Amino acid sequence: MLEIARIREEKDKIVEALKVRNFDAQQVVNAVIETDAKWRDKKTQLDEIAAESNKLSKMIGQLFAQGKQEEANEAKAKTQDLKASEKTLKDEVQQLADELQKLMYEIPNVPDPLVPQGKTDKDNEEVDKGGVIPQLSNAVPHWELAEKYNLIDFEMGVKVTGAGFPFYVGQGARLQRALINFFLDSARDSGYTEFIPPFVVNEASGYGTGQLPDKEGQMYHVGEDDLYLIPTAEVPLTNMYRDVILNESDFPVKVTGYTPCFRREAGSYGKDVRGLNRLHQFDKVEIVRLEHPDNSYAALTEMVDYVKGLVTALGLPFRIVRLCGGDLGFTSALTYDFEVYSAAQEKWLEVSSVSNFETFQANRLKLRFKDADGKKQLAHTLNGSALALPRIMAALLENNQTADGIKVPEVLVPYTGFDMIK
Missing domain, CATH: 3.30.930.10 (Bira Bifunctional Protein; Domain 2)
Known part of the structure; x- marks a missing residue:
């Protein structure tokens, strides 16, 4: 399986090289890059929500200790909303990861320059x-x-x-x-x-x-x-x-x-x-x-x-x-x-x-x-x-x-x- 970073960085080079295999990689490579971008975007959102949720969880105990019960309860409610969003995002991230993996399996190895052109x-x-x-x-x-x-x-x-x-x-x-x-x-x-x-x-x-x-x-x-x-x-x-x-x-x-x-x-x-x-x-x-x-x-x-x-x-x-x-x-x-x-x-x-x-x-x-x-x-x-x-x-x-x-x-x-x- 090709490395995703390599596909992002050498997209045109890979598509051209795979023509030696008589394999048109343009469509699948584009799909890989698009799916990878979606995955990274969702993963960033998930990481941000997880970080915010952890931050609030730490604050709740401090607020209760300070007698700020109303603020603590508001933070708890917000934490529950974040957890619901986190669960949805986790499912989306996993779905995109599975889709990306399936697409990656469709791309053959890039042939060495010594590989001659030919069909049979x-x-x-x-x-x-x-x-x-x-x-x-x-x-x-x-x-x-x-x-x-x-x-x-x-x-x-x-x-x-x-x-x-x-x-x-x-x-x-x-x-x-x-x-x-x-x-x-x-x-x-x-x-x-x-x-x-x-x-x-x-x-x-x-x-x-x-x-x-x-x-x-x-x-x-x-x-x-x-x-x-x-x-x-x-x-x-x-x-x-x-x-x-x-x-x-x-x-x-x-x-x-x-x-x-x-x-x-x-x-x-x-x-x-x-x-x-x-x-x-x-x-x-x-x-x-x-x-x-x-x-x-x-x-x-x-x-x-x-x-x-x-x-x-x-x-x-x-x-x-x-x-x-x-x-x-x-x-x-x-x-x-x-x-x-x-x-x-x-x-x-x-x-x-x-x-x-x-x-x-x-x-x-x-x-x-x-x-x-x-x-x-x-x-x-x-x-x-x-x-x-x-x-x-x-x-x-x-x-x-x-x-x-x-x-x-x-x-x-x-x-x-x-x-x-x-």
């Missing part, structure tokens, strides 16, 4: 590329390999739960676990503290990181308990710091965690959802950083380099794209997506997003720090997939298939205990 993922900007695309004859897609080698049982998942909830079996389960452990160990070695967070969160946590109200329809909701299954570990890991005041010396805060992730993926259909391409439940290791505003973009570069190291270690051909305005997430100021090449499907598969949210999440979270002068400022938050497993698994199976079986990347062998799936 076709307008994203490639910034890096690496690895070698394997030249395979008669390459078999991962869903057929999974069945041939008894690695993943999609039909059992449909039977037990529904489409998008596969069973991993035998060596497939071990390969999945190997990837999780490799990613977690790599994060630990890079200075991230590991957490195992809850897999469900409350509504405040959803609002804190921006999944609510923007992505409410994509989250699984446990109605009776009013809890949400997490779509990513970013939500509980970042919300650990909701309503927290850090010291400047605490930066950088680097945390990681493995969780299953749950997404309804409403509206997804067709060949792009086949096999592991799009699931309702999948595993992911997430990295989250809290940074001083002066260092957040240097941290973003570090995180991109870190994820690049992971896909390189797995021997996967990859490319990195900078998301255009039309493809940029609601809460992000700048995002880099990682894609790996699928040899059998002959296309690029997204496996990671690394983003800087600047103060957008921190403002919702009330996540602040004390600077050297003791002044409280909003921190910057960042996160990245490191990595999401389904499409990594798909690319590993497809790209490493041979006549004798599927080769396991050397870096995973200590975790799997085998170097070939036969």
Whole structure:
């Protein structure tokens, strides 16, 4: 959520910047400024009445003590009138505050100047590329390999739960676990503290990181308990710091965690959802950083380099794209997506997003720090997939298939205990 002071001071600049997202913010920004002005006016009136009421309350006792009963009674009557007005104003102030909050939730984050203009993922900007695309004859897609080698049982998942909830079996389960452990160990070695967070969160946590109200329809909701299954570990890991005041010396805060992730993926259909391409439940290791505003973009570069190291270690051909305005997430100021090449499907598969949210999440979270002068400022938050497993698994199976079986990347062998799936 943008800061209200920033909207007041940089109204035209914000409206212009949000055009990169193909978002016309003029109307909602005007409504925010108008509602904020009304709120501040009513709040001033409320404060004045409260001060006058307190002043009279103190006078009443003094007047009675001085034997000025008539004046004291007049002051009491006036106090009752003020309290009635105070109650009305409190309701008006709260109503305006709620209205202002709702309007603020409609405004996405202001994109960084590096964000290119564009409407769809076709307008994203490639910034890096690496690895070698394997030249395979008669390459078999991962869903057929999974069945041939008894690695993943999609039909059992449909039977037990529904489409998008596969069973991993035998060596497939071990390969999945190997990837999780490799990613977690790599994060630990890079200075991230590991957490195992809850897999469900409350509504405040959803609002804190921006999944609510923007992505409410994509989250699984446990109605009776009013809890949400997490779509990513970013939500509980970042919300650990909701309503927290850090010291400047605490930066950088680097945390990681493995969780299953749950997404309804409403509206997804067709060949792009086949096999592991799009699931309702999948595993992911997430990295989250809290940074001083002066260092957040240097941290973003570090995180991109870190994820690049992971896909390189797995021997996967990859490319990195900078998301255009039309493809940029609601809460992000700048995002880099990682894609790996699928040899059998002959296309690029997204496996990671690394983003800087600047103060957008921190403002919702009330996540602040004390600077050297003791002044409280909003921190910057960042996160990245490191990595999401389904499409990594798909690319590993497809790209490493041979006549004798599927080769396991050397870096995973200590975790799997085998170097070939036969």
